[in-house]
Amino acid sequence: DIVMTQTPLSSPVTLGQPASISCRSSQSLVHSDGNTYLSWLQQRPGQPPRLLIYKISNRFSGVPDRFSGSGAGTDFTLKISRVEAEDVGVYYCMQATQFPFTFGPGTKVDI
């Protein structure tokens, strides 16, 4: 199975300031079809997870443009350009390149 790790596990942030989360996979996430199925999900307190970013850098429908994703191979980053109060929650990276799908441990973002 592919192991996903994230740093930091906790990130106190300041409103209006940028934030960044790193994710690393134990092996390359490049699929045989040439795509890299690395996603980022947000889980606000008391809510189900929500897809933010798919295939490294594509924002899902309705996701604000302050969220961006980057990376390649085994190293990936989620950036929030200016943190807003509604961004508080836990952020997970996830790989869907091969079964079983696996998630990172989550990064808690709070003000």
Next chain:
Amino acid sequence: EVQLVESGGGLAQPGGSLRLSCTASGFTFSTHGMNWVRQAPGKGLEWVAYSSSSSIYYADSVRGRFTISRDNAKNSLYLQMNSLRAEDTAVYYCARVGGGWLPLDYWGQGTLVTVSS
């Protein structure tokens, strides 16, 4: 609007069984892969199982005990859970795979399963 609504959670004894359901609306259910993902209290996300028209996959932790199935005529996904253990206690979410292999693009609100004597 895509909607996924889970049901069937509750209290079960160790060694017991439960059947979860997920009812979908707002999209052509038969053409999408579907997943079950769980989250133990205060913990992270764990993928459980996947079903499409041609494939089924399970996490090692549930293989042989859980069975994923679907009824496309009823727009429904199921998870039959047998030989339940305390460590199966979690909120169980169903989540869709979007077109073009867009995993977990929509999620339900979840249903809580508690395994305890």
